[in-house]
Amino acid sequence: MDLEQKVNQSFQQLNSDEIQCLNFIIEHKDIVSNSTLNEISKLCHVSASFLFRTIKKVGYSGFSELKYEIKKEENTLKGMTGQPENLNYQMQEDVDKTIKYFNTVHHTEMFRSIMEASRIFSYGTGWEQKMAAEKITRNFIYSGKFVTNFPALEELSVAEKALNEKDIVFLISLSGNNERIVNIAKDFKRRNIKMVSITQFGTNKLAGISTYNLYYYASEFHKPWHRSIVSLYILVELFSLHYKLFTEQLENGGLQNG
Template structure:
């Protein structure tokens, strides 16, 4: 099991401090694998006890076991990079990008989504995993340029709370890779019953989230790992479709001024 799978598995239990620590470690894996808990805590500007609590939330008994995991993870990534350099073709990613652009351009309901972004009282966004949440945060940052505030829902608990107060005059984005919403299905259905417009953002496939949502945005992902259900390029095309939506919104506003 790799670090990304662990993050997705225990995502609902992680707070902002945990995500800060994990983000630092994941981006500096080679550096961190030989560091003590005190050294990592100093680099993250948190206490050593915070690091230990984070590792336990990821299912480890303590930091020593986690550091052993990091060493194995670093070796796995190194081997994978060597393999990718030998076998991976950039044409796969290029095809995913081209297909994602085509899926977006073929979407007949974009103007409806633009109008919802401009007219909704409140706009919320929920990512079913760590990476999806990061891409939504970047989308939120872009929307600020047009004074549109996207409320990022950090966890299932907050999603459940918001589901009680959200109204048909609001808007909800839900981003997922597979579109599997079993863990939040009852919450999403509660929101659907309240006639709140939902925009799904998923890989191009028949999936539960896309079926239940009012509007669909798709991105293409090739070579999906059947074991981990992850793909290194998935965040690239997810980010692309959200960027296309933002650029489309800008053009729509300019054309209608």
């Protein structure tokens, strides 16, 4: 299990400072693998003891084990030299298939529901999904829509009963089979609250419950649990731009409103 997977599994138990530290480590593995605990803590602007506790919180015995796992991952990737074309091709194929599938589906009804919603909310189940939810929040500002992003499942659970059928919720998950989010989605469906699921392509519980579905392709790479989710961010960007275009066409009389 690599660092990203450990963070995803522990995500709901992490606070914002811990997430910030782990995000730095994930984005700068080359630096971390050649630095000391004190050096990294200074770069993260936290104490060494805080960073040590954070590392243990996601399942490592300490900084040494974290460095060992990062170095092992680096060596695995180095052993794949001579195969970069395959990786590049697979990532490109994921993006191409995601865009192609998006363009085969009519999104007008979903766009109208978003446009008419009183409030819009978003939630991502893991690390990458949370970043995608935040991206939706930022993108929709340019369309005059304000999206409330729930950073933790507990916050979504607390707010759950306050939502009504005039609202719409984005639920972002890789597998679409996370039981806790599926149970919340079932409650939303019973109360006629519209949902947009964003999941990996394929049959899953969340997509089956949700009002609207968006899919992205995420191929496995050098480890069975290591997936590239670049197509997720492409999908969010594509979806946001198409929604903005839809609203602009309505304003300019290019579409029938009704």
